[in-house]
Amino acid sequence: MEIDATSAANIAEKGLRFELVDTADTEKFGLWLQADGRGFHSPRFTPETAAEYLAGTADRRTSAVYDDSSAEPGMPVATVNSWATPLTVPGEHTIEGWAISSVTVASTHRRKGIARNLLEAELRAAKAQNLPLAMLTVSESTIYGRFGFAPSTLTADYDIDTRKAKWTGPTPGGRVHFVPVEQLREEAPAIIERARLKTPGEILTWPHLWDRTFGISTDDKDFVKKVRAVRYDDADGTPQGFALYTFMENDHDFGKHTAEVRSLVTATDDAYAGLWSYLLELDLTTKLRVPLRSVDEPIRWQVSDFRAVRSTDVRDHLWLRILDVEAALEGREYSAPLDVVIEVTDELGFAAGRYRVTHEGVHGTSDSPDLELSVNELGAIYLGGVSALTLARAGRIQQHTAGSVDALERAFHSPIAPSLSVWF
Numbered sequence: 001m002e003i004d005a006t007s008a009a010n011i012a013e014k015g016l017r018f019e020l021v022d023t024a025d026t027e028k029f030g031l032w033l034q035a036d037g038r039g040f041h042s043p044r045f046t047p048e049t050a051a052e053y054l055a056g057t058a059d060r061r062t063s064a065v066y067d068d069s070s071a072e073p074g075m076p077v078a079t080v081n082s083w084a085t086p087l088t089v090p091g092e093h094t095i096e097g098w099a100i101s102s103v104t105v106a107s108t109h110r111r112k113g114i115a116r117n118l119l120e121a122e123l124r125a126a127k128a129q130n131l132p133l134a135m136l137t138v139s140e141s142t143i144y145g146r147f148g149f150a151p152s153t154l155t156a157d158y159d160i161d162t163r164k165a166k167w168t169g170p171t172p173g174g175r176v177h178f179v180p181v182e183q184l185r186e187e188a189p190a191i192i193e194r195a196r197l198k199t200p201g202e203i204l205t206w207p208h209l210w211d212r213t214f215g216i217s218t219d220d221k222d223f224v225k226k227v228r229a230v231r232y233d234d235a236d237g238t239p240q241g242f243a244l245y246t247f248m249e250n251d252h253d254f255g256k257h258t259a260e261v262r263s264l265v266t267a268t269d270d271a272y273a274g275l276w277s278y279l280l281e282l283d284l285t286t287k288l289r290v291p292l293r294s295v296d297e298p299i300r301w302q303v304s305d306f307r308a309v310r311s312t313d314v315r316d317h318l319w320l321r322i323l324d325v326e327a328a329l330e331g332r333e334y335s336a337p338l339d340v341v342i343e344v345t346d347e348l349g350f351a352a353g354r355y356r357v358t359h360e361g362v363h364g365t366s367d368s369p370d371l372e373l374s375v376n377e378l379g380a381i382y383l384g385g386v387s388a389l390t391l392a393r394a395g396r397i398q399q400h401t402a403g404s405v406d407a408l409e410r411a412f413h414s415p416i417a418p419s420l421s422v423w424f
């Protein structure tokens with residue numbers, strides 16, 4: 001796919017060049033990576049770590065803006081990359097979405113409209129490929145609403161007082177094994193894949209991300225010294241989950257370690273019970289920290305004291321931008337019958353229109369609308385974790401026909417709260 005002509009022309013008017021980066025050109029791609037890291041205020045990549053990133057993300061569409069008049073003309077002044085990837089939606093279906101990442105503009109070139117051109121180019125690229133939506137995880141929650149994105153998946157960190165949290169959940173049928181990290185790295189993809197398909201909001205992850213998570217890559221060698229890896233096998237001996245965790249010692253009391261979970265992936269409820277009960281019962285440990293989890297974790301209901309499980313930070317995580325209303329809405333299942341006409345507004349035009357939305361299909365219509373909402377609200381409710389009723393009460397969905405918001409809420413609600421366990 002070519003560079004977006006509209007954004008390239010807009011950027012050329014600023015005396016800059018907007019180009020696709022050939023990721024086979026390791027020198028050029030290497031500078032792009034350093035610019036990306038600089039944009040996020042990260043340390044410079046070492047040659048070894050850079051080589052892993054380049055190999056691990058070379059399949060992405062990689063774009064850059066160059067300023068030939070700068071002191072380092074080979075170093076991009078803006079970066080973005082993107083790729084098509086499956087997203088799990090309610091009903092254990094997946095649809096292809098356009099993942100957008102590494103959006104940076106150098107601090108020497110900020111607030112000149114460069115990011116707007118990058119984002120609009122990405123949305124047009126997704127639309128040109130007939131992808132029904134775009135998605136991203138964000139550094140700041142103030143940037144992407146103007147491009148039609150909204151948080152569709154919330155996340156929470158959990159702090160658990162393990163002295164108070166006695167396990168009261170079901171007795172697991174299988175058992176937990178310690179396994180070498182390198183071995184688990186090989187076994188994990190099959191478990192991750194099964195877990196992904198059960199949870200709306202999860203995307204297909206990629207090997208380099210897991211190398212980093214497991215501490216196999218060169219950028220996190222300290223972690224690999226500390227990490228403990230366990231696998232849960234069900235009663236038949238099939239691996240159904242795993243956890244990676246480290247300990248933080250308490251200098252004053254060796255009996256009060258904190259266990260920090262880096263990754264906890266379970267493909268079945270039985271594995272969930274097996275690994276959570278294991279982690280809650282670690283000796284010499286009084287606190288368990290588990291970040292980036294669902295806002296609706298069963299663990300709350302599996303311990304003796306409800307207050308022992310505290311969510312410390314509930315926040316936005318996966319942001320969605322609907323581009324094709326019919327394809328996106330037809331891609332998921334609904335929890336109740338639905339037949340409403342919605343008017344969707346969209347400043348950028350992609351999704352604007354009037355649609356009859358039923359649990360069986362979606363099509364354009366000229367019938368008068370039962371409710372009106374912008375593409376942002378449609379993205380927010382799409383995965384069924386944000387309530388249409390709450391958005392209507394917040395004044396963000398306008399109801400014209402009594403009962404239509406209730407119907408939308410009942411149909412869109414996902415029985416499993418959407419959740420995304422990674423950043424991208």
Ligand SMILES: CC(=O)SCCNC(=O)CCNC(=O)[C@H](O)C(C)(C)COP(=O)(O)OP(=O)(O)OC[C@H]1O[C@@H](n2cnc3c(N)ncnc32)[C@H](O)[C@@H]1OP(=O)(O)O
Binds near residue numbers: 100112
């Ligand atoms: C998916 C991801 O990659 S998330 C990561 C985003 N990147 C970062 O956080 C890295 C550090 N920040 C940056 O690199 C830059 O400041 C960026 C990418 C956030 C913005 O780049 P810029 O080129 O300065 O943005 P640009 O001038 O195109 O602004 C576009 C619009 O966003 C607004 N905007 C830009 N940055 C911000 C911000 N941090 N907070 C709120 N609004 C912002 C601008 O006011 C402008 O609004 P308007 O067009 O509606 O008038």
